[in-house]
Amino acid sequence: MRSLTIERAMGVITFALLFALAARIPVDTDTWWHLRSGEHILQNGIIYTDPFSHSMAGEAWIDHSWGSQIILYGVWQIGGLFGLMIYTAGLAALGMFFVWKASTGNNYLRAFALILGATAAAVFWSPRPQMISFVMSAVILYLIHLFKRENKDRLWLIPILMAIWGNLHAGFSIGFIFLIGTIGGEVLANVFNPKGEHVIGWKGIRKLILITGVSAAALVINPYGFEMLRVPFQTVGIDVLRAEIVEWQSPNFQERQTWGFIFLLLAVYGAAGASKKRLDWTDFALTGGTAFLAMMTGRNIAVFAVAATPVLTYHLASIAAERGWLTGIVRTVTPRMARLNLALVVVIVIVCVLKVLLVMEPITLQAEIDRMLPRRAVEFIRDNPPQGHMLNAYNWGGYLMYALPEYPVFVDGRTDLYGDEFLSAYLRAARGGDNWRALVDTYAIDWVLVETGSGLAENLLREPGWRLAYHDEQASLYVKETQPS
Numbered sequence: 001m002r003s004l005t006i007e008r009a010m011g012v013i014t015f016a017l018l019f020a021l022a023a024r025i026p027v028d029t030d031t032w033w034h035l036r037s038g039e040h041i042l043q044n045g046i047i048y049t050d051p052f053s054h055s056m057a058g059e060a061w062i063d064h065s066w067g068s069q070i071i072l073y074g075v076w077q078i079g080g081l082f083g084l085m086i087y088t089a090g091l092a093a094l095g096m097f098f099v100w101k102a103s104t105g106n107n108y109l110r111a112f113a114l115i116l117g118a119t120a121a122a123v124f125w126s127p128r129p130q131m132i133s134f135v136m137s138a139v140i141l142y143l144i145h146l147f148k149r150e151n152k153d154r155l156w157l158i159p160i161l162m163a164i165w166g167n168l169h170a171g172f173s174i175g176f177i178f179l180i181g182t183i184g185g186e187v188l189a190n191v192f193n194p195k196g197e198h199v200i201g202w203k204g205i206r207k208l209i210l211i212t213g214v215s216a217a218a219l220v221i222n223p224y225g226f227e228m229l230r231v232p233f234q235t236v237g238i239d240v241l242r243a244e245i246v247e248w249q250s251p252n253f254q255e256r257q258t259w260g261f262i263f264l265l266l267a268v269y270g271a272a273g274a275s276k277k278r279l280d281w282t283d284f285a286l287t288g289g290t291a292f293l294a295m296m297t298g299r300n301i302a303v304f305a306v307a308a309t310p311v312l313t314y315h316l317a318s319i320a321a322e323r324g325w326l327t328g329i330v331r332t333v334t335p336r337m338a339r340l341n342l343a344l345v346v347v348i349v350i351v352c353v354l355k356v357l358l359v360m361e362p363i364t365l366q367a368e369i370d371r372m373l374p375r376r377a378v379e380f381i382r383d384n385p386p387q388g389h390m391l392n393a394y395n396w397g398g399y400l401m402y403a404l405p406e407y408p409v410f411v412d413g414r415t416d417l418y419g420d421e422f423l424s425a426y427l428r429a430a431r432g433g434d435n436w437r438a439l440v441d442t443y444a445i446d447w448v449l450v451e452t453g454s455g456l457a458e459n460l461l462r463e464p465g466w467r468l469a470y471h472d473e474q475a476s477l478y479v480k481e482t483q484p485s
Contacts, residue, residue: 013348014100014111015093018118020352022092023359026084027372028126030413031072033398034065036405038073041066046223050417052401054389054408055443061417062224064170064231068129082360084127089356091131092118095306098138102145102310105317113316116267117309119260124247124302133171136161138306140175144182145310147208148282149198155211163218166228172219173232174303179212181289181307185282198280231416238415240423245415247299261301265291268308271315276322283311370474377449377475378403384469386479388446391439394426396449396475410443431455448478 033052040051047063050056063069075087096118103110125131139161146152158175165172186200186208193199200208222228235241241248251258268287272279290304319325358364369375374396381404390407392400397412411418411426418426429436432455439445448466450457452474460466460478470477 008107009345010107010111011100012345014107014114015097016345016349016352017115018096019089019093020355021118021122022089022125023085023356024088024125025359025365025368026081026088026127027368028128029372029395030398031084031127032402033412033414034069034128035073035076036398036402037063037066038069038071038076039402041070042073048223050414052409053397053412053417055410055422056417057408059417061414062227062231064224064228065129065168066223067167068132068169071132072127072129081365085356085360088125088127088131091135092122092125095131095135095138096121098135098142099306099309102138102142103313104149104310105313105320109313109316109320113267113309113312116260116264116312117305120264121302121305122260123257124299129169130171130299133165133169133174134302134306136165136168137171137174137178137303140178141306141310144178147204148182148186148200153207155207158211159214159218162215163221166219167222170228170231170235175215176212177289177293177303178286178307179208179215181285182282183208183212185280185285188285189281193278193281196278196280200282235416238423239420240427241415242297244423244427248297250295251298251301258298258301261294261304264305264308264312268312268315271312271319275315275318277315277318280311280314283314287311373399374449374475375403376472377470377477380470380477381407381449386447386469386477388480389444391443391445391448391450393430393450393454393475394423400449410445429456432459446480450476450478452476 036052037047041047041063044051046066047061050059050061072084072087075083079086096114099117100110100114103113121134124134140158143154143158146154158179162172162175165175182200183205186205189196189199190202190205216229219228220226243249251261253259253262286307287304290300290307293300294304374393378400389410390400391410394411394413397409400407401409401412411423415423425435425439429439430450436456436459440448447469448456448460452471457476457478460476461468465481466478467481468476469479
């Protein structure tokens with residue numbers, strides 16, 4: 001216990017706070033179709049064609065998250081919603097641990113930078129396969145850090161990790177962003193500042209290029225082979241994603257959840273300007289490139305946080321050294337001080353545990369689920385099962401896929417399956433567009449579950465031959481009159 005200095009206690013406290021920050025009610029609407037997919041894979045094997053919708057039944061589908069879905073479903077089976085929360089918070093803390101390892105300076109500086117980075121990245125954290133990409137991207141960055149700044153060559157691990165990553169989530173593209181950004185930055189460093197600190201020589205650059213090529217080849221080791229390589233390009237090419245899905249749009253900087261990104265961006269370049277340490281070309285390439293991606297697409301804010309947080313610590317440590325700050329770090333403590341430090345750690349950990357338990361308090365949990373998901377409408381459907389094909393709200397498709405597995409959905413969050421043409425037609429109809437009758441006829445729709453007050457709900461309310469079978473402030477269920485009551 002005598003070794004429990006304030007600096008070490010700060011490390012423990014930091015990760016307790018990170019875990020508590022990441023612990024939130026797991027009601028992301030996309031979580032449910034991932035759970036349903038994991039269940040289906042365990043029961044029937046790898047998915048190659050769509051088994052969940054009637055609108056795309058039998059169409060080819062590359063389930064690029066199949067490995068993560070099995071893990072997610074296993075967590076759900078063991079721990080339910082609480083398990084999903086712990087799983088998400090654990091992966092968030094694990095990813096930030098590797099960011100911590102790639103950082104520089106004492107634990108005070110690291111703690112500050114890590115909390116700031118986590119505040120930015122937290123907008124991304126939810127119980128979905130993308131959390132594994134968050135961890136994997138942090139590991140890749142750490143391995144690059146070892147090679148560049150500590151002269152430890154562990155690059156051979158990257159192709160192995162990429163082969164695994166390719167079976168977990170299409171976010172493996174982040175790994176290539178980091179690799180290519182490092183290669184580009186080091187080329188610039190060799191041209192403009194070859195004698196700079198931590199510059200990787202041409203031999204090292206050639207090795208990075210080789211590792212990148214081998215990593216790309218390793219990605220084909222998956223059930224879909226070469227098809228997996230085109231998934232990231234196919235996804236970003238879907239216009240509806242950028243137009244309609246918030247996480248794929250540019251961030252709204254008037255929303256407080258984006259302020260962590262703004263503060264981290266300003267802190268990185270402010271610290272770089274205040275320190276005498278030059279901004280490394282690779283650091284500039286990674287932070288500048290990922291900042292651009294984050295400004296284009298909000299979900300990339302977490303990618304920026306992984307890349308930028310270590311860079312912030314490099315310059316904070318330089319500023320502290322230049323000004324003689326934080327030089328008197330206590331390496332050993334008296335028994336009394338160690339007990340005080342331990343008490344501080346225990347109090348903070350208890351507060352964090354209470355926060356986690358409060359998040360999952362049944363009343364709070366139920367209220368949030370009812371706010372996000374049509375649970376009461378689903379209970380009505382179970383008691384009064386309609387017949388035929390359903391048309392459902394996009395945001396509820398994943399939940400209905402899991403909660404009502406006997407009913408193939410019309411649409412859900414798998415945008416890569418549905419494509420622009422289908423999704424555009426659906427969204428137009430859902431908003432009350434005049435194409436809704438054609439859509440209903442084309443897909444032989446017999447019942448509709450959509451948001452109360454939506455354009456389609458208002459059209460159906462006025463349409464002869466349709467009956468309002470269920471209604472609450474959230475969901476409305478319409479059934480064709482020709483169906484039995």
